Amino acid sequence: MHGAHHMGYAEYSRRLESRLEVEQKRQQDFEQSRKMIAQVDRQLHR
Numbered sequence: 001m002h003g004a005h006h007m008g009y010a011e012y013s014r015r016l017e018s019r020l021e022v023e024q025k026r027q028q029d030f031e032q033s034r035k036m037i038a039q040v041d042r043q044l045h046r
Helices: 009-014 016-044
Strands: none
Touching: 009 016
């Protein structure tokens, strides 16, 4: 948790704002990785 989001679990669980920021970043990372996977798949299946 600390390495990826620069906060410990105690702060994450205590502050709603911190949780929302972390979850928003996770969602962005997930969507970005899905786009990269789709792009690689298109290149492989030409």
